[in-house]
Amino acid sequence: MSVSGQTTSLKEMQVFHLARVNLMSIVSCPGKVLVAGGYLVLDQEYQGLVVGTDARLYSAVQSVADLDKHGLAPNHVPADNLQNISNKQEVARIKVVSAQFHEAVWNYGVYVDEKSEIEIHQLFDQAGDNGDEGKPKNTNRFIEATLRATLFVINNIDDSKKLVSSKLKDLRIILAADNDFYSQSQALKERGLPPTTLGLSNLPKFCHTKCTLTNVNKTGLGSSAAMVTSLVGSLLHHFGVVGNLSSQSDSDKAKVEADKALIHNISQYAHCLAQGKIGSGFDVSSAIYGSHIYNRFSPNVIADAMGNESDAKLVAKTCLNSSIWNNKVTEVKIPPGFILRLADVDTGSHTPSMVSKVIRWRKNNPNEASKLWEKISNTNQRICEIWKELSDISEQDPESYISGITQCSALPYSKWKTQADRNKTMDLLIELGGTCKTVRSLLKELGDNSDVPIEPSEQTRLLDACMECPGVVMAGVPGGN
Numbered sequence: 447m448s449v450s451g452q453t454t455s456l457k458e459m460q461v462f463h464l465a466r467v468n469l470m471s472i473v474s475c476p477g478k479v480l481v482a483g484g485y486l487v488l489d490q491e492y493q494g495l496v497v498g499t500d501a502r503l504y505s506a507v508q509s510v511a512d513l514d515k516h517g518l519a520p521n522h523v524p525a526d527n528l529q530n531i532s533n534k535q536e537v538a539r540i541k542v543v544s545a546q547f548h549e550a551v552w553n554y555g556v557y558v559d560e561k562s563e564i565e566i567h568q569l570f571d572q573a574g575d576n577g578d579e580g581k582p583k584n585t586n587r588f589i590e591a592t593l594r595a596t597l598f599v600i601n602n603i604d605d606s607k608k609l610v611s612s613k614l615k616d617l618r619i620i621l622a623a624d625n626d627f628y629s630q631s632q633a634l635k636e637r638g639l640p641p642t643t644l645g646l647s648n649l650p651k652f653c654h655t656k657c658t659l660t661n662v663n664k665t666g667l668g669s670s671a672a673m674v675t676s677l678v679g680s681l682l683h684h685f686g687v688v689g690n691l692s693s694q695s696d697s698d699k700a701k702v703e704a705d706k707a708l709i710h711n712i713s714q715y716a717h718c719l720a721q722g723k724i725g726s727g728f729d730v731s732s733a734i735y736g737s738h739i740y741n742r743f744s745p746n747v748i749a750d751a752m753g754n755e756s757d758a759k760l761v762a763k764t765c766l767n768s769s770i771w772n773n774k775v776t777e778v779k780i781p782p783g784f785i786l787r788l789a790d791v792d793t794g795s796h797t798p799s800m801v802s803k804v805i806r807w808r809k810n811n812p813n814e815a816s817k818l819w820e821k822i823s824n825t826n827q828r829i830c831e832i833w834k835e836l837s838d839i840s841e842q843d844p845e846s847y848i849s850g851i852t853q854c855s856a857l858p859y860s861k862w863k864t865q866a867d868r869n870k871t872m873d874l875l876i877e878l879g880g881t882c883k884t885v886r887s888l889l890k891e892l893g894d895n896s897d898v899p900i901e902p903s904e905q906t907r908l909l910d911a912c913m914e915c916p917g918v919v920m921a922g923v924p925g926g927n
């Protein structure tokens with residue numbers, strides 16, 4: 447993270463972008479970077495400092511009937527390719543397309559049982575697409591879990607079986623992810639562009655990855671969380687359950703907050719279900735609330751619904767009752783002039799196995815671990831406090847703030863201390879850099895203890911080199927890896 451006196455600040459993003467174009471509900475959500483709180487945020491008592499990115503993931507929902515009117519309706523799935531679902535009435539089909547990937551079209555049938563409860567089953571999208579045991583082989587657990595949970599909720603908002611009685615129509619859904627969610631090194635090479643921010647800005651929007659979703663190189667911005675959340679938002683908006691999420695008017699405030707909470711609950715549940723585990727959920731939270739300080743919900747909020755995923759009433763009750771959700775979103779201000787830059791190292795690590803090793807070490811060494819957790823937590827908290835103090839100065843004394851960050855932006859961190867005319871802003875920036883170094887060394891200790899490469903030595907060299915560049919105030923390996 448670097449500071450600059452000239453450039454515009456990491457702008458406070460409008461978290462939800464929503465538009466209705468030709469009766470299409472479009473919702474987009476940002477990706478995330480966990481700046482502080484990796485591993486600790488898995489416990490409800492510890493905070494995570496998460497920043498929303500300007501890379502966004504879009505979901506657009508449109509009813510086929512509306513498309514028909516304009517002669518744009520997609521081809522229907524041939525009936526003889528349908529799965530045989532006995533005793534159920536098929537009421538609608540949903541086609542989901544993620545056009546930046548190979549093999550990224552999924553068709554679902556929506557069925558209604560005798561109690562007007564909904565079932566969703568994936569359809570064979572083309573003859574011969576049979577996997578084992580006659581099931582479609584090209585599945586997308588995140589999409590399927592999201593469609594199911596969201597439609598369960600809409601259908602059970604009250605006793606009127608809203609969705610069924612509103613005669614659910616065929617839907618077409620388009621997903622589109624900003625390029626930063628996936629490594630673009632190949633696309634840059636092919637076009638002879640340099641591997642820099644400038645090179646990336648010359649790529650076409652929503653570049654085709656020339657991969658399937660299984661073998662694409664992700665950059666760690668939380669594509670699944672942003673996808674699930676935008677899909678929940680666009681479906682709820684399409685069926686009129688949530689309103690204009692970007693409304694800034696005071697009279698809409700309470701409704702917007704309630705709508706966001708509902709989107710949050712459904713998204714956390716569907717994301718955990720698709721992942722097959724209850725993670726901390728900071729990625730879903732930042733897809734909804736952007737940058738903030740996060741405390742997780744207790745896993746037992748969704749435990750029952752996780753174990754009974756086809757119980758539509760239970761799933762709906764769990765998501766609709768916001769009072770049982772004990773997650774906490776605390777506002778954080780990113781100091782003006784701060785710029786977050788990410789380097790794509792074109793590879794990722796396996797977060798779940800790292801997490802399980804860390805948890806095992808903590809369990810086997812409770813005393814040592816609790817001391818380390820406290821130290822890391824206090825240091826993380828100081829980062830949040832310094833951000834706040836800097837933001838406050840920028841408002842109360844903008845001139846001295848700008849002068850401080852302008853001086854620091856021209857020099858490497860190691861030279862800041864040697865400046866004779868340091869002001870409060872500079873002192874805080876110096877402290878911030880030092881605090882961030884402390885977190886790195888504490889995490890290194892945690893990694894060494896639990897035998898997890900939290901900051902491998904190659905990354906240490908990279909980060910140290912970054913800290914030598916003018917204006918760099920914090921450097922780190924974000925999140926868990």
Ligand SMILES: Nc1ncnc2c1ncn2[C@@H]1O[C@H](COP(=O)(O)OP(=O)(O)O)[C@@H](O)[C@H]1O
Nearest residue numbers: 544586587588621623659664668669670671673
């Ligand atoms: N653009 C997209 N279109 C459709 N599905 C997507 C998209 N991006 C992510 N997903 C879903 O999310 C999964 C990746 O999730 P995960 O491995 O948890 O990555 P991340 O850490 O980026 O969230 C994919 O296999 C796919 O099911």
Ligand SMILES: C[C@@](O)(CCOP(=O)(O)OP(=O)(O)O)CC(=O)O
Nearest residue numbers: 480484485666725726797925926927
């Ligand atoms: C270790 C963690 O606290 C943070 C992991 O953060 P990442 O940003 O690395 O996450 P992924 O994109 O899922 O790999 C685990 C958690 O909080 O769920």
